[in-house]
Amino acid sequence: MGGVSATEHAARTPHVPKQDRSRVTRQRLLAAAVACLAEHGWAGSTVSVVAERAGVSRGAAQHHFPTREDLFTAAVEYVAEERSTALRDLFPDGPADRRAVVAALVGLYTGPLFRAALHLWVAASNEDQLRARVTELEARVGRESHRIAVDLLGADESRPGVRETVQGLLDMARGLGLANLLTDDTARRERVVAQWGTIVEETLG
Template sequence: MTTGPATRQRQADRSRETRRKLMKATVECLVELGWAGTTTTVVAERAGVSRGAQLHHFRTRGELVAAAVEHLGAESVEHLRERAERVNGSVVAVVELIADFYASDLFTAALELWVAARTDPDLRTVVVPLEARLGRETHRLAVELLGADESRPGVREAVQITLDLVRGLALANQLTDDGRRRERIVRHWARMLEESL
């Protein structure tokens, strides 16, 4: 008996769904338990996926976590783009969206991964290219949302300041809720950025 196209389609759907569940559970574990608590066993249990199925998709913990952060990153970029299309397009509104994007679970999960990778050479080889890709994508998105013309002097630097600043602000939000201060700083910077663009 051969498997027909409908069966193969169902298998592909199931496989994709398993991957998605594993990646979602991984990010939840990173946020709740940190890197040390995000073991493959804990993730498989939370996702309701057998260890065999997990190993079929991701051979190592590093591979799983990097895939999860990359997937969440791509999803978040799409989400940010959709929200940005709904705001009035003012520089202040866009910078606020970007700052909120960073002060989120994505940043927290990525931070756990980045910090673990610093002292783990195997993980580092996975995370360094991921950091570069996410950095490029976020920069491109910021340029697009801000309608920034990077050929003009100082504009590229102003966009980079925006991204490094919101990363710094996201860091200050890890142990305590820094939302009110962040809002004030973001508005102030957005007005300075507006003049630079």
């Protein structure tokens, strides 16, 4: 039985550019880091654990992210971008029904992505190497979340009380996300979200 030559093998095997492979590996590491943070917290989320979960070597992980802090800060930034994209994809035509937007914003803070971010915040409060970069990251994420909320709600922040209402909505959503970490808070959350929908409608006019 004849073998397959290298030339024939190359012709049959789709070529994946090195740049694309590198991007796929990076995405796998980020997704694994988010999952590890959400499930095990900072203490249980080492580079080795993340690399094993992503199916890559520790060396490959450190090639993309030289330090543990680099890896997990990038992971939460990736989460923030994914959350922003998901929210915009729910309302591709821009300003939408305000009650639906309120519910969608709250939804961003009640899943595993928020849980992962929370673990990083807690770690940053105790880890000097993390604190500065997480503080800067969260400030940027907060500005982006506020801007998206204003756009989707069709809010005119030049009117009295509108900016504070949008910020209060985001603070409320974050608080509901925290409550949801300890217990299933669905029933109470639905009542609070409905009330905030009314508040937003009345304030924004």
